[in-house]
Amino acid sequence: MALTLDDLAALSGVSRATVSRVVNGGPVAEATRQRVMEVLQRTNYRPNLAARTLASGRSGVVGVVMHIDPRLLFNDPYFSGLLHGMSNALAEKAVGMMLWLGDRTREETLDQILLRGMLDGVIVTAHWLEDPIVDGLLESSIPTVLIGHRHADRNASYVDVDDVQAADTLTTHLLDIGRQRVGHIAGLPGSVAAADRVAGYRRAIQRAGLDPDDLVVEGDFTRESGLVGTKTLIDLGVDAIFCANDATAGGALEALRERGLRVPEDVAVAGYDDLEFAARLDPPLTTIRQGVLAQGSEAARTLFQLLDHPDDGPRRIVLPTELVVRRSTIGAVRSE
Amino acid sequence: MALTLDDLAALSGVSRATVSRVVNGGPVAEATRQRVMEVLQRTNYRPNLAARTLASGRSGVVGVVMHIDPRLLFNDPYFSGLLHGMSNALAEKAVGMMLWLGDRTREETLDQILLRGMLDGVIVTAHWLEDPIVDGLLESSIPTVLIGHRHADRNASYVDVDDVQAADTLTTHLLDIGRQRVGHIAGLPGSVAAADRVAGYRRAIQRAGLDPDDLVVEGDFTRESGLVGTKTLIDLGVDAIFCANDATAGGALEALRERGLRVPEDVAVAGYDDLEFAARLDPPLTTIRQGVLAQGSEAARTLFQLLDHPDDGPRRIVLPTELVVRRSTIGAVRSE
DNA sequence: TTGTACGCGTTATCAT
DNA sequence: ATGATAACGCGTACAA
Numbered sequence: 001m002a003l004t005l006d007d008l009a010a011l012s013g014v015s016r017a018t019v020s021r022v023v024n025g026g027p028v029a030e031a032t033r034q035r036v037m038e039v040l041q042r043t044n045y046r047p048n049l050a051a052r053t054l055a056s057g058r059s060g061v062v063g064v065v066m067h068i069d070p071r072l073l074f075n076d077p078y079f080s081g082l083l084h085g086m087s088n089a090l091a092e093k094a095v096g097m098m099l100w101l102g103d104r105t106r107e108e109t110l111d112q113i114l115l116r117g118m119l120d121g122v123i124v125t126a127h128w129l130e131d132p133i134v135d136g137l138l139e140s141s142i143p144t145v146l147i148g149h150r151h152a153d154r155n156a157s158y159v160d161v162d163d164v165q166a167a168d169t170l171t172t173h174l175l176d177i178g179r180q181r182v183g184h185i186a187g188l189p190g191s192v193a194a195a196d197r198v199a200g201y202r203r204a205i206q207r208a209g210l211d212p213d214d215l216v217v218e219g220d221f222t223r224e225s226g227l228v229g230t231k232t233l234i235d236l237g238v239d240a241i242f243c244a245n246d247a248t249a250g251g252a253l254e255a256l257r258e259r260g261l262r263v264p265e266d267v268a269v270a271g272y273d274d275l276e277f278a279a280r281l282d283p284p285l286t287t288i289r290q291g292v293l294a295q296g297s298e299a300a301r302t303l304f305q306l307l308d309h310p311d312d313g314p315r316r317i318v319l320p321t322e323l324v325v326r327r328s329t330i331g332a333v334r335s336e
Numbered sequence: 337m338a339l340t341l342d343d344l345a346a347l348s349g350v351s352r353a354t355v356s357r358v359v360n361g362g363p364v365a366e367a368t369r370q371r372v373m374e375v376l377q378r379t380n381y382r383p384n385l386a387a388r389t390l391a392s393g394r395s396g397v398v399g400v401v402m403h404i405d406p407r408l409l410f411n412d413p414y415f416s417g418l419l420h421g422m423s424n425a426l427a428e429k430a431v432g433m434m435l436w437l438g439d440r441t442r443e444e445t446l447d448q449i450l451l452r453g454m455l456d457g458v459i460v461t462a463h464w465l466e467d468p469i470v471d472g473l474l475e476s477s478i479p480t481v482l483i484g485h486r487h488a489d490r491n492a493s494y495v496d497v498d499d500v501q502a503a504d505t506l507t508t509h510l511l512d513i514g515r516q517r518v519g520h521i522a523g524l525p526g527s528v529a530a531a532d533r534v535a536g537y538r539r540a541i542q543r544a545g546l547d548p549d550d551l552v553v554e555g556d557f558t559r560e561s562g563l564v565g566t567k568t569l570i571d572l573g574v575d576a577i578f579c580a581n582d583a584t585a586g587g588a589l590e591a592l593r594e595r596g597l598r599v600p601e602d603v604a605v606a607g608y609d610d611l612e613f614a615a616r617l618d619p620p621l622t623t624i625r626q627g628v629l630a631q632g633s634e635a636a637r638t639l640f641q642l643l644d645h646p647d648d649g650p651r652r653i654v655l656p657t658e659l660v661v662r663r664s665t666i667g668a669v670r671s672e
Numbered sequence: 673t674t675g676t677a678c679g680c681g682t683t684a685t686c687a688t
Numbered sequence: 689a690t691g692a693t694a695a696c697g698c699g700t701a702c703a704a
Contacts, residue, residue: 002453004681015691020683029689049454050395051681053386054696061434074420075612077411084410087437097435098397101423117338117697118385118397276411340697351675356699365673387697390680453681676703681696688691 003045012039061096063114065124067133070102077275078292085296121303127191143306147299148192157314159299163193166288166321167200170270171242175208179240183215185229187244197244219248226251246271246278249285268329283327290321339381348375394456397432401460403469406438413611414628421632457639463527479642481635484528493650495635499529502624502657503536506606507578511544515576519551521565523580533580555584562587575603582607582614585621604665619663626657
């Protein structure tokens with residue numbers, strides 16, 4: 001059905017090699033180029049990708065692996081933001097994207113599908129302290145860029161933000177506005193972000209001479225864990241809560257409202273991510289803005305760099321974050 | 337670097353063809369099979385996908401095209417639900433998924449990437465009344481399954497729900513509870529769902545002997561259009577609003593709250609989709625449940641059918657919907 | 673049951 | 689500048 005180079009060669013009266021040169025921009029006499037181009041247009045020829053990949057070793061396709069619990073993956077806009085960013089950057093260079101989603105991709109499944117010469121490179125989320133899939137990718141010869149990174153990934157290429165520093169900044173903000181008992185609802189145990197954010201929280205709390213373990217409760221990045229954790233923290237008498245992400249903070253606001261507590265007068269609340277809904281919460285949420293879209297697109301660009309300059313060694317990108325102060329911590333603007 | 341069939345043949349002292357048979361389950365003597373298997377395990381051999389595709393004509397990869405405005409695509413959980421469903425069903429059969437997202441895929445871009453022998457089939461959203469990409473896919477020889485469909489797609493394979501009927505049912509519900517002036521905030525002009533839902537609304541309104549055009553305002557499936565549209569409808573004196581989707585309904589609830597109107601006492605509100613947040617709105621939202629996840633997975637399964645039985649003709653699946661009545665239309669359960 | 677040999681459609685090298 | 693021709697790695701008739 002589909003036309004091949006040989007067909008075009010016959011149609012335009014040149015050799016297959018010449019047609020290939022025209023297609024790929026090789027050295028061809030202007031006259032012949034014109035002639036072949038005309039046939040190309042007329043027949044709507046498209047090179048076969050499998051054949052091209054086999055012959056050249058490059059596919060123009062990269063893999064994206066998001067090894068995340070589906071409950072989070074498909075509900076938290078954080079991940080669609082990453083996908084959006086990657087999709088943009090990849091489409092810009094007309095490179096294709098193969099996707100593996102969810103937590104069912106065991107190492108097995110992974111190298112069955114991934115390491116088969118069909119992919120020029122891979123972008124993978126490295127959000128777990130232990131992740132055999134990431135390990136396997138890094139051990140393999142396939143160019144890989146991580147989104148996030150573990151301590152062990154210092155020599156890999158990655159795009160990340162400094163969660164520890166950002167959490168410290170946010171916690172310090174809560175202390176600066178006079179809060180004495182700042183609690184923290186942590187993220188999913190086992191995730192790097194959860195660990196880093198606790199670490200930043202602790203650092204700030206300790207610097208203030210307070211007990212860093214007193215007011216930390218477990219969570220899992222969901223709204224539900226915000227509901228539950230907040231009830232616990234209220235009983236512990238907090239006057240501020242730093243939630244591991246915006247979804248959790250949404251739950252915290254609900255729980256406080258149910259208990260009839262005012263935000264921020266009674267309890268200040270802060271989140272992390274600055275997803276779109278954060279500014280629409282009631283009250284609008286103080287949070288850490290990490291450019292999620294930028295992380296996605298930067299990961300793709302980093303992979304391009306890796307592919308274009310294979311000898312340059314790993315590339316590590318740490319994107320900036322920003323403290324966004326809204327009414328959930330500072331209250332209404334005073335109108336005197 | 338990567339091992340080839342020839343390498344394995346040498347290692348196990350048989351011909352390449354025999355190794356291939358072992359890998360693909362052809363007829364091989366049990367003794368040799370054992371011997372070759374051992375080598376396969378030891379060397380962790382993976383067939384090269386490009387070569388296999390070229391030789392066999394099948395890739396084990398399907399394309400997924402979501403030709404949607406990024407503003408909607410990455411914010412409305414409807415689309416992540418579809419993706420989730422497809423991802424599940426595809427992973428189950430270990431088939432890969434190539435993704436094209438957003439609205440930048442002009443017909444050109446599309447056949448540059450899509451029609452190149454690398455894809456066994458395609459799943460594409462058919463949400464627009466006019467969509468050259470869908471047209472191009474259907475004209476091509478590549479097996480294609482639509483999610484949604486236009487009138488012109490009657491002979492294509494698709495997975496859809498009966499939006500007209502569901503919208504009729506929902507509108508009828510609003511009339512049944514005694515509302516006299518039922519308004520509608522429509523979806524994005526040009527989308528099939530928007531048109532069908534208006535049609536269903538009109539049908540029910542007309543059946544009740546009312547003016548079907550009186551209380552319809554434009555929208556675009558976003559929360560913002562819910563805010564704006566509701567303000568208009570309030571001024572027109574509605575006592576119920578059917579919103580084209582849940583996001584719009586969320587905006588409607590906000591706008592009503594701002595105006596100090598009670599839901600449902602003053603104005604009843606209903607949405608469409610029954611996404612997860614619908615039940616958490618204040619008050620919980622009456623809406624139409626369409627199994628979004630099921631639509632995605634069913635689309636994938638339909639594509640499998642198409643691939644397995646190419647001569648069976650098109651397959652049309654219409655999934656059921658369900659009216660989910662919550663407090664936004666019937667108010668609190670009376671405690672006498 | 674097993675091996676030989678050709679074809680899949682392209683890129684890339686080497687002559688011409 | 690152009691044309692043969694050899695890879696690329698695998699599937700699969702066909703032969704043995």
